[in-house]
Amino acid sequence: MSGALKDAIRVERPAKTLRELALDKVREAIVNGYFRPGDRLVERDLCAQLGVSRTVVREVLRHLESEGLVAILPNKGPIVAQLDIDEAKQIYEIRGALEGMAARLCAERRSPEIVAALEESLAGIRNSYRDNDMAAVLTNTSSFYHTLFTMVDRNVAWGVVNLLTVRINHLRSMTIKTERRGIEGPLQMSKIVDAIRRGDGEGAYRAAMDHVAAASAIAEAVLSAKKLAE
Amino acid sequence: MSGALKDAIRVERPAKTLRELALDKVREAIVNGYFRPGDRLVERDLCAQLGVSRTVVREVLRHLESEGLVAILPNKGPIVAQLDIDEAKQIYEIRGALEGMAARLCAERRSPEIVAALEESLAGIRNSYRDNDMAAVLTNTSSFYHTLFTMVDRNVAWGVVNLLTVRINHLRSMTIKTERRGIEGPLQMSKIVDAIRRGDGEGAYRAAMDHVAAASAIAEAVLSAKKLAE
DNA sequence: CTACAGTATCTGGTACGCCATAATACGATT
């Protein structure tokens, strides 16, 4: 049997273990608001809803705990983590530092491929805004930063940013819907790309920082408004 | 009953669950080299060694997986994560960005308490070097950075740094033992403190970056030397 | 010496049961 054929025949195996599937499901459910912050996550209920055993559910909950998405109260069990405003600001700050770093590295590499890839993601974002498809805006924004990090082989930093980002996901979806964000957001991101194109490391750094700083400010306003409403 | 008395009486409850104890044990065992990188971690063996059930062991392994300390090979099970040289460099780079950020914030705050606390940790490091107590050097270095972050209320960033640090822990213990590191290390750290004392944010940032850059360079040398030896 | 079959090992996953604790409801006592 030829090697090529063997590859062609290869069955697309799920490869994902049940645990990973369950993990994704629950994380999904948390980030898109099916479980609200503060909700209790009763193990046996989750077993029923997911159709898996308690062992799996427990492993999933531990994993999400270490991601910061669920908190485990002593003698009371897991709840969906609340995020307070200060923590959110810290997360934005860290993202600023790391994304700024990645942007600087991209600029210093002076590679047309990087610019092209970023432009493509950026176009995707603009289109999604035009179509008013906010979910697509989020995924395209993620892919923009994903290329920013992976084009300069910074997968660890990308992992850190990703980890932090899920914790503020519902904030992201709120900031994105804000008035004017549909114009200013892509504008700021194109400044990042411009700086990278002309090899301006410092400029790229500043532009990336500015972008998350703006997001952070909006998030803060949104959060404190919500707190007042209660 | 007075409030003060109530606090004094408060019983020191263990609070730690069996899982947390086991988690700490295994993490300890990994970072101090009892389990070597690449070693398989057979669930049932761990059960026997820890004296706990598989349920607990599995949760612990998942947790360590999400910390990056163990890797799980499909259908083969968990092994102690190997760290390749590139990943280590990335981790040092991230630490540089975040510690630089914290140092800058400390400098901008211009608080004598911060300087005093940092001086104290630094003195601890010098003493530990003098006594040739390398374990103490590590813990004192950690406490130096801990104050750097917590004095400006950046506990999230501190958590990230901590998470990354455990993954390169054995590298740290190797770099620390290097010739001259006992002199240069504290020297670089005192430059950070000096910059903070005079409120020089940019200088503190650079000094912190320089420090981890030096550590990174040593780590790279150590790692490639080890790779050659094999 | 190789190929193959059988076997041991181990993970991934499930089911079930026990115990400890917290909260709640309920009942008794003063």
Add this chain to the structure above:
DNA sequence: AATCGTATTATGGCGTACCAGATACTGTAG
């Protein structure tokens, strides 16, 4: 009637046993 003690329930923490499937090991036949 208010309070105190007790039973019940819900739930998490933990343990054991079992099974299926993948992998590694081994010994034997050709």
